[in-house]
Amino acid sequence: MSNPADPDLSKIAPREKAEILAQALPYIRKFHGKTLVIKYGGNAMTDPALQADFAEDVVLLKLVGMNPVVVHGGGPQIETALKRLGKTGHFIQGMRVTDEETMEVVEWVLAGEVQQDIVGLINQAGGKAVGLTGRDGGLIRAQKLKMVDNTDPTKEHDVGSVGDIVAIDPSVVKALQDDAFIPVISPIGFGEQNESYNINADVVAGKLATVLKAEKLVLLTNTPGVLDKAGKLLTDLTAREIDELFADGTISGGMLPKIAGALDAAKSGVNAVHIIDGRVPHAMLLEILTDQAYGTMIRSH
Numbered sequence: 001m002s003n004p005a006d007p008d009l010s011k012i013a014p015r016e017k018a019e020i021l022a023q024a025l026p027y028i029r030k031f032h033g034k035t036l037v038i039k040y041g042g043n044a045m046t047d048p049a050l051q052a053d054f055a056e057d058v059v060l061l062k063l064v065g066m067n068p069v070v071v072h073g074g075g076p077q078i079e080t081a082l083k084r085l086g087k088t089g090h091f092i093q094g095m096r097v098t099d100e101e102t103m104e105v106v107e108w109v110l111a112g113e114v115q116q117d118i119v120g121l122i123n124q125a126g127g128k129a130v131g132l133t134g135r136d137g138g139l140i141r142a143q144k145l146k147m148v149d150n151t152d153p154t155k156e157h158d159v160g161s162v163g164d165i166v167a168i169d170p171s172v173v174k175a176l177q178d179d180a181f182i183p184v185i186s187p188i189g190f191g192e193q194n195e196s197y198n199i200n201a202d203v204v205a206g207k208l209a210t211v212l213k214a215e216k217l218v219l220l221t222n223t224p225g226v227l228d229k230a231g232k233l234l235t236d237l238t239a240r241e242i243d244e245l246f247a248d249g250t251i252s253g254g255m256l257p258k259i260a261g262a263l264d265a266a267k268s269g270v271n272a273v274h275i276i277d278g279r280v281p282h283a284m285l286l287e288i289l290t291d292q293a294y295g296t297m298i299r300s301h
């Protein structure tokens with residue numbers, strides 16, 4: 001049976017194909033020379049065919065004159081590696097409790113495996129990707145996160161080496177962009193003693209989009225967007241509506257830092273912030289280059 005989310009392109013009439021391409025022109029013009037921060041979530045990268053599509057989309061955006069910057073996650077991939085060591089991951093308010101051994105696994109999986117896989121795929125698709133961690137070029141300075149309990153502000157959680165971003169120095173990213181490279185960034189920060197911090201990738205993407213004055217932040221994940229309690233897609237969310245969803249428990253787990261990062265970027269001047277379904281082939285192209293409304297748009301007001 002054919003999957004409506006995965007149309008057989010050979011069956012689309014040439015005229016329709018031409019129309020789709022023509023429709024992209026205003027968007028290509030609008031975003032030409034602009035920075036797009038793309039968060040590629042670990043949950044959206046589990047299928048090799050989709051990974052290859054993602055890499056092609058990034059290269060296409062670069063070739064038509066945009067500046068894509070990729071921030072990747074890798075939660076499920078870290079989980080698999082921990083299991084091999086007989087460990088189970090534990091999350092508090094969407095953040096992985098990170099002891100010393102877990103931090104080693106996080107660095108090795110994110111910077112050693114996931115980042116290098118994405119770099120390889122982008123290069124294979126004809127782009128020039130360069131992998132970075134927050135340590136490279138002093139990109140992400142961090143300190144230990146003080147996590148206050150969601151429901152009881154007098155209570156604090158010790159989540160180990162989870163990082164809170166102190167500063168982002170985007171000069172290395174800018175230099176690479178100007179040189180036709182595509183930066184692929186692992187969400188690892190470094191502290192005053194050169195210690196490593198595990199930072200949620202959505203938080204890094206949101207802050208980086210702000211600092212780079214990105215035109216757009218697109219977060220690719222494994223749901224159609226933000227869903228209400230009945231599982232219906234919420235296509236548009238304002239800061240006030242997000243507060244309500246936090247308060248009534250509609251948003252939980254990994255969606256907590258994702259929405260927080262998205263809202264932070266929207267409030268700090270990033271024009272368009274979207275949470276979309278990375279399991280749909282070429283979802284990112286549909287979002288950026290067509291009239292199609294997609295996923296959930298996060299608005300500052």
Ligand SMILES: Nc1ncnc2c1ncn2[C@@H]1O[C@H](COP(=O)(O)OP(=O)(O)O)[C@@H](O)[C@H]1O
Pocket residue numbers: 040041042043044073074075202220221222223225226227228250251252253254255256258
């Ligand atoms: N209201 C909500 N709408 C959609 N997803 C939600 C919601 N609340 C919690 N989630 C969870 O958040 C997950 C996405 O976050 P996460 O697992 O961190 O993905 P990623 O790896 O893409 O960052 C979803 O798969 C879903 O289980």
Ligand SMILES: CC(=O)N[C@@H](CCC(=O)OP(=O)(O)O)C(=O)O
Pocket residue numbers: 040041042043072073074075076078094095096106162163187198199200201202254
């Ligand atoms: C502190 C914290 O939770 N860090 C995340 C970093 C990876 C990440 O964010 O991956 P996804 O985007 O796939 O969820 C983790 O250890 O899982």
